Amino acid sequence: MFNKKSFYFSILSALFVLHSALFAQYSVSTFAGSDSGFVNGSLAEAKFNGSFGICIDKDGNLYIADSGNNCIRKISLEGIVSTFAGSGEVGNSDGDRLSATFNSPTGICTDDNGNFFVADFMNHIIRKIDGEGTVTTLAGSGQPGFADGFADQAQFNFPRGIAIDGFGNLYVGDSWNHRIRKITPDGNVITYAGGGKDIGPDSKGSCVDGPSDEARFFTPCGVECDLFGNVYVADALNHRIRKIDSFGNVTTVAGSGESGWNNGGFSDGNYLSAMLNTPTELCISFNEEIYFSDTFGNRVRKVSPDGIVTTIAGDGTPGFANGDGILSKFNYPRGIVLDNTENKIYVIDSKNFKVRVITNNPQD
Numbered sequence: 429m430f431n432k433k434s435f436y437f438s439i440l441s442a443l444f445v446l447h448s449a450l451f452a453q454y455s456v457s458t459f460a461g462s463d464s465g466f467v468n469g470s471l472a473e474a475k476f477n478g479s480f481g482i483c484i485d486k487d488g489n490l491y492i493a494d495s496g497n498n499c500i501r502k503i504s505l506e507g508i509v510s511t512f513a514g515s516g517e518v519g520n521s522d523g524d525r526l527s528a529t530f531n532s533p534t535g536i537c538t539d540d541n542g543n544f545f546v547a548d549f550m551n552h553i554i555r556k557i558d559g560e561g562t563v564t565t566l567a568g569s570g571q572p573g574f575a576d577g578f579a580d581q582a583q584f585n586f587p588r589g590i591a592i593d594g595f596g597n598l599y600v601g602d603s604w605n606h607r608i609r610k611i612t613p614d615g616n617v618i619t620y621a622g623g624g625k626d627i628g629p630d631s632k633g634s635c636v637d638g639p640s641d642e643a644r645f646f647t648p649c650g651v652e653c654d655l656f657g658n659v660y661v662a663d664a665l666n667h668r669i670r671k672i673d674s675f676g677n678v679t680t681v682a683g684s685g686e687s688g689w690n691n692g693g694f695s696d697g698n699y700l701s702a703m704l705n706t707p708t709e710l711c712i713s714f715n716e717e718i719y720f721s722d723t724f725g726n727r728v729r730k731v732s733p734d735g736i737v738t739t740i741a742g743d744g745t746p747g748f749a750n751g752d753g754i755l756s757k758f759n760y761p762r763g764i765v766l767d768n769t770e771n772k773i774y775v776i777d778s779k780n781f782k783v784r785v786i787t788n789n790p791q792d
Contacts, residue, residue, distance in 0.1 A: 461782035474509035482763035528563035582617035589650035606633035643678035650709035702737035
């Protein structure tokens, strides 16, 4: 005789086991931040405002491009949040790191020598904070546009993400030029990949794989370098993750569907069929796993080396909730960075004004 109660209990048990196997290895908690504002202090007391990028130095300290507060914040190993650079006022002045001014910084990266590099979004320039605490303008004229060249001869158009390789080359997601730019150690800015004549916030990019000069992007944001000379791009309005190999060939690593605003979607699975929704930042593990913030999808997702896309955190609805895997909630996740030594992923939960941490607890 069919026992309806036993049947439904069996289904629920199976779903619980499936959830445990697939998602419970990731747990999401709040690392820092309370609500919107500009407050330093303990992790619980600190306040951020529309933060975007995040990086980690060789000692494990975190640095945040706190865009809405026009400054760079630091979270020390002791759990103290402080202002690392920027007075908090809108401006474009170099000098001592605490008196220098920024205008909505969005991307940040660091080298092993204690230098930091910042994509100063609304100033259309790239800044450097050296180990002595001095802020200088590394590249960009300060006027939006497109031009290659040395230092202030170059022009950017709302630069968003920034990354550095092992040779000291910087890569910039030049969002509204729809290009990836490269800054060599001697300060020369060149176009690394992408092109097209239509630029600016009202322009439309496109999605074309191929050689670097033929490839096309649509508002590329976050960039990241691996150990093999490849550069990965969160190609936001193409709703894709792209790869530029060491030979300059551009391919799609994950994502499908139409490009443009409001055309993102959601589906996990094979990289050719998976759908993304405006990914803006990404990071790469030592074993070539790509983690990215699927910003408009309110999820954190992963691309495995064999090309399978999975969701590791976030249920897709905007909100705030800690918990296991897809039971958690985010609201516009942006910057993302791995702490390989601690097996943790730090995520800027932008509209929740917090830094969240995803802990990977491998299952037996």
